Amino acid sequence: MKQSGNVRMEGVVKQHGSFTALHGLDLEIRPGEFFALLGPSGSGKTTTLRILAGLESVNAGRVLLDNADVTHAEPGARDVAMVFQSYALYPHMTVAENIGFPLKMIGTPIAARSAAVQDAAAKVGIAHLLSRRPGQLSGGQQQRCALARAIVRQPRLFLLDEPLSNLDAKLRIETRAELRRLQRSLGVTMVYVTHDQEEAMTVADRMAVFMEGRVVQVGTPKSIFQRPASAAVASFIGTPPMNMLPARLEAGMVEVAGARLPVAEAAGKSGAVTLGVRPGDLRIAPDGMPATVEFIEDLGDSAVVLLQLAGQQVKLRAGNAQALTEGQPVFLRFDPAAAHLFDSASGLRL
Ligand SMILES: Nc1ncnc2c1ncn2[C@@H]1O[C@H](COP(=O)(O)OP(=O)(O)OP(=O)(O)O)[C@@H](O)[C@H]1O
Numbered sequence: 001m002k003q004s005g006n007v008r009m010e011g012v013v014k015q016h017g018s019f020t021a022l023h024g025l026d027l028e029i030r031p032g033e034f035f036a037l038l039g040p041s042g043s044g045k046t047t048t049l050r051i052l053a054g055l056e057s058v059n060a061g062r063v064l065l066d067n068a069d070v071t072h073a074e075p076g077a078r079d080v081a082m083v084f085q086s087y088a089l090y091p092h093m094t095v096a097e098n099i100g101f102p103l104k105m106i107g108t109p110i111a112a113r114s115a116a117v118q119d120a121a122a123k124v125g126i127a128h129l130l131s132r133r134p135g136q137l138s139g140g141q142q143q144r145c146a147l148a149r150a151i152v153r154q155p156r157l158f159l160l161d162e163p164l165s166n167l168d169a170k171l172r173i174e175t176r177a178e179l180r181r182l183q184r185s186l187g188v189t190m191v192y193v194t195h196d197q198e199e200a201m202t203v204a205d206r207m208a209v210f211m212e213g214r215v216v217q218v219g220t221p222k223s224i225f226q227r228p229a230s231a232a233v234a235s236f237i238g239t240p241p242m243n244m245l246p247a248r249l250e251a252g253m254v255e256v257a258g259a260r261l262p263v264a265e266a267a268g269k270s271g272a273v274t275l276g277v278r279p280g281d282l283r284i285a286p287d288g289m290p291a292t293v294e295f296i297e298d299l300g301d302s303a304v305v306l307l308q309l310a311g312q313q314v315k316l317r318a319g320n321a322q323a324l325t326e327g328q329p330v331f332l333r334f335d336p337a338a339a340h341l342f343d344s345a346s347g348l349r350l
Pocket residue numbers: 016019021039040041042043044045046047048195
């Protein structure tokens with residue numbers, strides 16, 4: 001398949017009446033990338049995807065595919081395929097007819113169409129279901145049918161909007177791994193919308209984090225997890241979410257909950273900060289921040305401990321439930337390098 005599929009959005013503004021859904025979006029997606037658009041509900045992910053597909057006009061800015069300006073090009077002229085959350089299969093057509101439909105629309109002869117349908121169905125593992133109708137398929141099989149219909153035309157760009165959200169948890173995890181393999185084997189660019197941060201973390205080469213119609217951070221899942229650009233991104237990425245505590249920074253130490261603890265970052269800075277520590281980076285120690293054990297969620301192979309710390313609930317993830325009891329007073333510490341510091345006014349990383 002084609003190795004192209006470079007996407008550039010420059011200053012894209014989208015308004016619905018007086019409401020601004022996208023505030024001047026800049027985004028670059030490289031050929032062959034599995035790129036996730038991640039963000040809370042209403043942050044502009046679907047809008048962005050629909051603009052790439054040509055299903056939505058823009059109020060300002062440009063969209064480029066492989067360096068060609070397609071801002072005003074019709075969907076059919078863009079050589080992209082979109083898979084919707086609802087799959088949008090035609091109920092009266094067989095699976096084969098559904099998959100072959102995009103080829104029929106462009107007048108592909110029946111023999112070539114049939115071969116392409118077979119090939120696409122085989123790639124997603126539904127070659128044995130071609131004579132059924134969508135109503136006779138499971139949710140996962142319908143999802144594969146929609147995927148096969150998208151790959152049959154060999155587009156340069158795939159746009160997927162929460163394609164797994166109708167599947168149960170186990171199937172979702174299996175299918176996302178398959179999707180990843182499929183994308184690799186096709187060598188095609190995939191833009192994948194999800195509000196599930198774990199899903200984005202596990203499948204994406206890179207991702208853009210959306211908040212309120214803006215891209216607030218772009219990078220590999222790992223780099224964003226390790227260095228979230230703001231307290232909002234830090235709270236959104238990671239399960240359970242990062243603990244956020246009001247603190248004072250001075251001379252490489254944070255003063256938090258009456259304790260003074262060293263931090264590695266932000267040397268030379270001082271003032272009011274928000275201290276972020278991931279649950280997996282908190283540990284119980286002989287001294288440090290005084291806290292009280294509130295509740296222990298024993299997950300079998302690990303445990304999440306809920307604690308009260310300076311009138312606030314924090315979470316600690318441990319390898320096991322340890323010898324803790326509810327109501328027990330303890331002290332908490334963290335590695336200096338595990339502290340994330342954010343400006344308490346702007347929320348931006350120091
Ligand atoms: N046709 C429309 N008219 C008015 N507002 C709209 C319209 N379409 C979308 N919006 C608004 O634009 C914002 C972004 O919507 P969008 O569908 O892109 O969000 P999303 O990030 O995909 O959210 P979700 O995760 O819930 O699917 C939302 O606040 C939504 O209400």
